[in-house]
Amino acid sequence: MSDLSASFSVLIKLNALTGGLFLLTAFGMVAMRQVLASSNLFILQSILLAASAFLLGCQHASIHLFAVAGITLVTKSVLIPFLLRRTLNQEVYARREISQVLNIPTSLLIAVALTIFAYFLSSPLLSVADEPFVKFNLPIGMAGLLLGAYVVTVRREALPQVIGILSMENGAFFAGVSIAPGLPLIAELAAAFDVLIIALVMGLLTQRIHERVGTTDVGRMTSLKEE
């Protein structure tokens, strides 16, 4: 019995490490200026999501979660970056944001506040189930969601906004693998497919904006508004 609990505690520690790194990548996306760097951070974050699904699969001894880890790894860290590379030309990747809506130190402070808010939101929920994995994954996933939303709001470049949205989904699934491990596999597959379409559609739209408007600085597109 002691063997089993020892391996459990190792799993929990590994999962905590994964969670910490996941949160760090979410912070990194807030702070990175280079478009290429935030794209790489997204790949790293997806690998961490897959790792957490894998660890949970070990704990629940569920092939289902291994499949989820596999699907995540293939779609999010291989196919999506590949699709985005294919649809967008290199110029978009080489861009560097000079001006965000807020400067980076302020952004990081707000990111800290959002993370605390995520813990605040999820603490009453944690009383429902006393599972160590949920304790890490739910607040961190929620923080990932909120930080992703924040990235979308303050970034002006198109591609970082796309990555912000994809990382929001990562956050939701990071919580999801712990709280809903039994979600039907067809739903997981459909969700992975859906994320692929998001990347494809937004990549193509970015490319069209680049061709038509000459820039991907979508924050400056403000011709439609109320007087």
Added chain:
Amino acid sequence: MELIYILVIPAVSAGLSLIPARRKFAPAMTTLGSLAIFILSLRTAFRAARGVEEVALMNWISCDSLGALVLLLVAFVGFTAAIFSWGYMEKSVAPANERKLQRYYARYNLFLLSMLAVPILSQVALVWIAVELTTLLSVFLVSFENTTEALEAAWKYVVLTCMGAAFALLGILILYWGMSVSAPGPFTWAGLAMASAQISPVLLKTAFLFILIGFGTKAGLVPLHTWLPDAHSQAPSPVCALLSGIETTTVLYTILRLLPILQAAPSIHVETWFMVFGLLSVGTAAFLLIQVKDYKRLFAFSTVEHMGIILVAAGLGSSAAQYGAMFQMVSHALSKSFCFFAAGSTLLTVGTRDITAVRGLIRTSPVTAVALMMGGLAIAGAPPFTVFLSEFYILKAGLASGHYVIIGLLALFILIAFCGVLFPINRMVFGKPTEPAGRTSVATTSIVTLVLAAIPVILFGLYLPGPLHELLRLAAASLGR
């Protein structure tokens, strides 16, 4: 079996539309396909009105009264908009650009497919995916004209609604969690409504807020409505009819589905949330309507207003008010699509979306002018049109249940919106033209669509057929516990 066919037909016509055949092939395919879907939905709806739930695949694909109602609306508007596309696209796409036309119809069918899937699917996780797909499959329809403004509108649309979808996803996962912890069962709308009494209220509440923010963004609820007037005014008019008439309705349907689930926990006060968000939307939209300079934007803001009215009505709680909410959903979808058909004909006739640039339409194009005037009157809620009747039911039901302040505010906002819609339209139709212009003709398919779409808008304002009344009653009953 009908339900499976309903999902298969648009997928097939999307594929067929891409075949490089004669120019008329793709629109003909699309129209025929959507007619078939409409007939099948009508059968499903008749059965649902008799209280029979159509089940194609247990716990995955089924359609009860509320689902059948939304399905019928989607199918009807999908059919009329397909006919309208015919003449509209013929005029707005250059004759040499056949590929573009085929792509339009392929996307049209896929978009229709995703909207049909929302009421048909009963597995909640799949419903989320269907809602997300309605956005993703319509982005390139919004940006179809490829102007700077259209691209900007499409970008705002996809960014904001995908953000919302991510929030809703977490909400749905939390619902699933609550169910698997306390009352395991099939993760369907019906299963959730049965299990919700056992789910901890704090989980329900958090899930509800995430889903309300998420899908509320997509339904155009204030304060997350900012993308809606842009997208709904920049898209080609037949697409606007789909976006404004039924896409928002199908998303609102998913929010309304939460009502019986959340009423299990009275501490959440779900009705109050509905009424507050609803009133906020109606009020904001009514005041924004006044300053609009683009007539397609005018109708887009009126969509925000109507979403709010439906939400308030659903939140009032009494069964009469919920009947009103269902009726309002029907009249909004029918009248709003009619409005956008009229606006599309106007746009083709005058070539501008600017309200001040259009004067005296009644002289240059009587058909369009009559349609536009009728659309304005219908959507603003003048008798004898259907919106008048449904709004009247809602106000009456609210007064009967003693919500005097809410009904007073609602009536005031509706009145402001009434003036906000009708003053500009009146000037466009009857104002003195600045420069004399010759008469212009309207495409035959446009006239056919306008007549077809006008029939229910007028008919349901005067007389509600028995089966539809029964369907509305059952759908309203499914909103209560």
